[in-house]
Amino acid sequence: MAAPPPNSDPGGPPESPFFQVPDELLREIFLLLPTAADLARATTSCASFHRVIADHKFLRCYRALHPPPLVGAIGSSLVTAQPPHPSAAAARAFADFDFSDSYFQFVPSSAGRCCWRRLHFFEGRALLTATAVDEGKESKDTFRDVLYRDFLARDLAVCDPVHRRYVLLPAVPADLTALIYKPDFLDEDTFLAPGEDEDDPLSFRVMCLVQCRMKLVLLVFSSSLGGHWCALTFDRSNAQAVTSLLQCEPDLPDRQYLHGRFYWELSFSNQLLALDVRVMEFSAVDLPPEQPDDSFVIVEAVEGMLGMFTLRSEDEAYWLTYSILRNNQWQSEKVIPIPLLINHCHPMGVAGGYLLIQSGYTISSEEKRDVRFFSVDIKTWQVELFAGPSKVIFPSHLYSGFPPSLCAPTI
Template identity: 35%
Template structure:
């Protein structure tokens, strides 16, 4: 007589299906991680287990992540280094990670101490020799890689031009993440501009010359960059000059009367729209406001600027523009007492970011001296790829 079957025998013979987590392959995990709302969520997921970390660290995933999340603001590019964002700015945790992992004084670039940072874009920094003799380099402080650029052809002639500041152009979605371009625009003679363009794909400089209808004695403001185009306000006029870095075509258009004399900046928004931001500082009420307007093109072709929002800024400062990208403004705030009494001790210059869509004003840091500053954006070291 057969012995009775033990109650647990059938359970022991049945194959236990793997858990749902084990059935997920890397591609599905990557799709899930790309749907997380913030980069911080992606970073937290990577610390959960080795499998998640492997997916997040994969170069293919990181390239896809860049197309979903814009590079966050990490700090300021100053005269000799990068100053990380300080608490309570929302990017302060990313900035601390950057400070631990990167060389923010660029000492890894040969001939350290003779380079001046002049622009930053998506984790790269454009350096120029302190002699301003036309020697350029591009570096990545996280991967500690760098690229020396050849001199601009016919450089002695270019040096005699009245130069606008050089700037970096990020790679497009169709280009490898290590592709880069550097643009240097100069006024060859009154009313004629020349753009020198370096491409890492060819390793050479090209040039484009264009005649522009601007007064011979005019000056150009610092540049603002967004969505592939760079813009300069022609001071003393109501005209804006633009350079589309994708097609390398110059264009110009008028801004409302009087804005050429005000502290204002124009940036391109998505789908060819334009935003204009204007600062109003009242010496009487000791109050400052930021006004946001957008350009609307009517059916008859006329331009109309519509005010979208007016935001009051922190009351203890008098503000000016320092930089603008396709997502943020950088405002420089000088304390009112320091503005009135320059010898006032212990007063810091405040630097503030303004996010375009929300118009949220966040203090990045305070610096004792009035310094040249530009926004520094990039991905946290754990989510970044070598950009050079």
């Protein structure tokens, strides 16, 4: 009998022994890669690498060890880091994303509603709102009347801006909105929060903190609890920390988040109001004496402590002070001078390992002021140009993230 013909399809070259390494060992190796760019190159090397790196659990571990870089500031468009800033390479991957309000047209809206408007960016998600179209009729409503009406009748959506996925939230039930009487309504702040299920990467919450004259009402939507709203009420009897807020006019400024807590500055009492979203409890943190309003940001310090960058100025000179809260006392750690050409500064927040400062930048030869952005590395204290000049005056959000190819869906 004749020998069988040679196999014309040998199946390609044998797989390299390295590609046969167990997934668990590959995860340990990939966690050692220092930058997202290194990880992106690895994921394109072969299918097995991509499978390991694209896993939600791996990306969460990598994010914890290597926080995603600061990509840019979001205003009317996305202002991204420019060379030679270290974040410029990561920012190039977002050239097709501007995250402006018009970007979110892929989210369907109800008839008679305005276009979606951004409220908050958090952990790879965007919170959107749409209110009833203003028909242009004359009205004697005050600003607070309009705010209350929009609060009751608005639509809310949560979306993944990179993967263009979305969830339309149900309306807050009438029995919960009934807790908030119009004459008592002062202000509200709606924002995204971490999900209740830490093991579920798709879990998220939406919170609405409502300031009333005699109480705070916290409305909470949880994707982990069947997508329902619930309400918690805080007053002097069950939350002593909120007493100062209940003694003032409307005052819910921009919040900051770290260590599982959201913080609001209470300028009238020189305190921070903190909401621990893990146990849903309020507490108060004293600020240093004579703390300048709207000129500081809080950061995560060593050993879980609270740190603070404060922007100060005198005779057109600017500098930053860095302090840490130890034993309920703020202790100064560092003074960081700001370049003389930077003026009219405003600290915007911290993301991706950087404090971002918006500034009117004076070009001495022309006496022309441009809006530019400078970053301060919170580890090395280095101050460098981040982006500019820009027409965006007051971007309202900082955006940090890995390249889209490394972003697992969040919805």
